[in-house]
Amino acid sequence: MGRKPLKKTSGQSKRKKQRLQTVRGMRDILPVEQPYWQKLKKVVDKVAADYNYNRLEFPIVENVELFERGTGKDTDIVDKEMFKFKTKGGENVCLRPEGTPSVIRAYLQHGMNSQPKPVKLFYRGPMFRYDRPQEGRYREFFQFGFEAIGEKDAILDAQMIQMAMRIFKSLKIKNVSLHLNSIGCEECRPSYNKLLISYLKNRKKSLCMDCKRRLKTNPLRILDCKEEKCMQVVRQAPQTVDHLCSSCKKHFTSLLEYLDEIEVPYLLKPQLVRGLDYYTKTVFEFFAEDDEGRQSALGGGGRYDYLVEVLGGPATPAVGFACGMDRIVNLMKENNLLPQAEQSPKIYLAQLGDLAKKKSLKIFEELERAGIMVAESFGRGNLRTQLRQANKIKAEIVLIIGQREALDGSVILKDMNSGGQEVLPADKIIKEVKKRLKKNAELLKKHEKKTRRKK
Ligand code: HAM
Numbered sequence: 001m002g003r004k005p006l007k008k009t010s011g012q013s014k015r016k017k018q019r020l021q022t023v024r025g026m027r028d029i030l031p032v033e034q035p036y037w038q039k040l041k042k043v044v045d046k047v048a049a050d051y052n053y054n055r056l057e058f059p060i061v062e063n064v065e066l067f068e069r070g071t072g073k074d075t076d077i078v079d080k081e082m083f084k085f086k087t088k089g090g091e092n093v094c095l096r097p098e099g100t101p102s103v104i105r106a107y108l109q110h111g112m113n114s115q116p117k118p119v120k121l122f123y124r125g126p127m128f129r130y131d132r133p134q135e136g137r138y139r140e141f142f143q144f145g146f147e148a149i150g151e152k153d154a155i156l157d158a159q160m161i162q163m164a165m166r167i168f169k170s171l172k173i174k175n176v177s178l179h180l181n182s183i184g185c186e187e188c189r190p191s192y193n194k195l196l197i198s199y200l201k202n203r204k205k206s207l208c209m210d211c212k213r214r215l216k217t218n219p220l221r222i223l224d225c226k227e228e229k230c231m232q233v234v235r236q237a238p239q240t241v242d243h244l245c246s247s248c249k250k251h252f253t254s255l256l257e258y259l260d261e262i263e264v265p266y267l268l269k270p271q272l273v274r275g276l277d278y279y280t281k282t283v284f285e286f287f288a289e290d291d292e293g294r295q296s297a298l299g300g301g302g303r304y305d306y307l308v309e310v311l312g313g314p315a316t317p318a319v320g321f322a323c324g325m326d327r328i329v330n331l332m333k334e335n336n337l338l339p340q341a342e343q344s345p346k347i348y349l350a351q352l353g354d355l356a357k358k359k360s361l362k363i364f365e366e367l368e369r370a371g372i373m374v375a376e377s378f379g380r381g382n383l384r385t386q387l388r389q390a391n392k393i394k395a396e397i398v399l400i401i402g403q404r405e406a407l408d409g410s411v412i413l414k415d416m417n418s419g420g421q422e423v424l425p426a427d428k429i430i431k432e433v434k435k436r437l438k439k440n441a442e443l444l445k446k447h448e449k450k451t452r453r454k455k
Contacts, residue, residue, distance in 0.1 A: 025130075025139025036329045036337075043170045044124060044144045047163050050345055050375040052389065053122040053146055058102040060126065064092040069310055070101025072277025074217045081129040083139075095128035099145045099322060100278070100304065101311065107149055108313045117150025118318075124325065136296050136327050145301075145322030149308065152317035154251050155357055157282045157303060158258035159378050160321050162361075164286055164299055165264055166368070171328065172337050176298065178264060179285045181240065181272040182252040183220065185305065186280075188245035193219055195238045203233045223271045231271075239270035251281050261358055262365040278304040282319065288331055298331075299323030345373035346437055348390035348398045352383055355406040363399065363411065363429065370430050372437070390416065396440055397433060 022028060029037060048055065067078050083095040096102055103121055106112070112119050124144035131137055146163060148156045161178060168176045184192055196219050204212060208227040215222065223234050244252065259266055266284075274283045283302035287295045301321025308316035331337075347367060351360040357378060367374040375393055377386055383400070390398045400412040400421075411429045414421040415436070424432055 023139075025133035027138060027140070033329065033333075036332045037325070040171065040325055040328055040332070041124065041144075043167055044122070047167050047170070048122045048146070049393070050373075051120070051159065051163055052377045053120040053148075056103060056106055056121045056123050057125070058096075058099070058106050058123065060096055060128075061093050062096050062102055062105070064094045066101045066105055066311070067094065067097060070104065070278060070307060071098060072218075074214075075276055077129055077275065081131050083128045083130055097129050098127055098276070099123050099125075099143060100147060100276075100307070100320060103145075103147045103320075104149070104307050104311050104313070104318070108308070108311060113150070113308075113313060113316065118148040118156060119150055120146075120148050122146045136324075136330060138326060142325035143322045144325060145320060147318060147320035149318040150316050151319075152251075152305065154255040154282070155258055155361075155378055156319050157251075157255045158262065158264075158361065160301060160319055161259065161264060161284060162262060162364075164301075164321055164323065167323070168286070168288075168298070168328075169368070171332060173288060173298075173328070173331055173335070175289050177287050177289075178266045179269040179272050179287060180255075180259075180266040181269050181283050182244060182248055182255075182281050183240045183273050183279060183283055184244050184248050184281065188243060188248055189220075189240075192238070192240055192243040195243065196220070196222075199237050200233070206230075206233050218277070220273045221275070223273045224275070234271060240273075241268070241270060248281050255282055258358065258361060262361045264365075274300060274302060278307040278310070280305045284321070286323070288327075296327055297324070298327055345375040345393065346396040346440075347372055347374040347433060348386070348393065348395035349374055349376040349401075350383060350386035350390065350398055351376075351378070351401045353403040353406065356401040356403060359406045359426070360399075360401050363401070363426065366430055367433065370434065372430075372433060397436060399429065399433075 064082070064084055067082065071078050073079065077097045082097055085093060087093055103123065107119060107121070122145060125142065126140050127143050128140055130139055133139060146160060148160070165176065183189070197215060200207065200215055200219060200222060204215065206229050207215070207222065208225065208230050211222045211225050211227070211230050222230060223237065225231065225234070241252065272283055272285060279302045281303040285300040286298045288298050289295055299321055301319070303317070303319045305317040308314065308318060349360050349364055351357050360376065364374055364376060375395065377389055387398065396416055398414040398416060400414060405411055405423070409426045410423050411426050412421055412423050413429070413432060417440070
């Protein structure tokens, strides 16, 4: 005898009808998209290795206090956009909205401050912001970021920009513009703030509600409000760059000199202040234009010389940047930038002394422009450490610029296969490197042919 079919409960019929979707602002990354993500991750990891940055992974869930203190209680991402909750044990935690405070927390928690400076770290992974979702803006999105902790020289600021540009270039993303500003430090900002407040107070009526509040909490943020009426007011406002103390002025000038040296064009943006509280001196953003001429921020960063102290460590300067991976992938897809095979750098650039550092930036850029992959470490390593690094990455040629070479416009070329070295004029170096790489490639081909025949 057949069994009577079971009667469906109302819960069951409902279950059948409902097709569950991702939570608003969250997305699946499908297999067809993976090659773009893989390519991007590979390029980021490679640039990190070439510039000697080590990967750090930190938890997705952190204490709310980390971002309240680090990013700033009054910033949009902490005040309005954080995914916060209480654990069963009563801890106030959140999904990380950005990486920088976590990096510094980890740096202090694991005693990395006793390591030789700068400590160079990078990360990539998901971040969470409860913002209004739209094209290119998600509630779960991915970032990669680089942070250099413990070095105050503006060459590190330039290096951050150079790394980001190198990533965009490796991905063949064109028309990326660099927006740049300096927002001063504890020394010069208070008097600038006073000036700004007195300018804005007279125009308070024309500001949006948020900016009226910011006048008390964080007047600097009014400069980058996107409300048309605030933008109009701000256009004539006093500019931070005109009120920098001598140390900030010097820092900004040397950054501009470094950028000129490596021929990275920039747009000075007096209204750029960035939305996070920890920045001092340099702030920058990268913008790309899509087919319809819309601008979207691919990334941003700057110096944050007080954050380590704010999070309980000793006074330590630092600089970094992060980029939105989803936005970069969107651009890659739009422009049909399909992944290609990568190769590793065959040239290592070593330098000793301040002037040499400057000269080597220029040669680095020339090599890159000639399509030659090059690795370096612009930190403070001595020559032996740099040669060890060149060995580690199996560089074929090391170019060395010391104080003397920087002064007389020459470069020492060291052939890592033969061990021989010679001094060459700097303006002949690209040609010579090309010649030698070609010769090495031919020798390698011959060698491979020979070993194949033997087999
Ligand atoms: P940020 O400007 O807040 O900086 O974020 C960096 C990049 O992440 C943005 O330029 C954008 O490309 C991407 N991004 C931000 N929010 C979203 C979103 N909702 N959806 C998609 N992409 C988004 C920081 O996070 C700092 N931690 C950067 C830094 C590192 N400064 C110093 N070191």
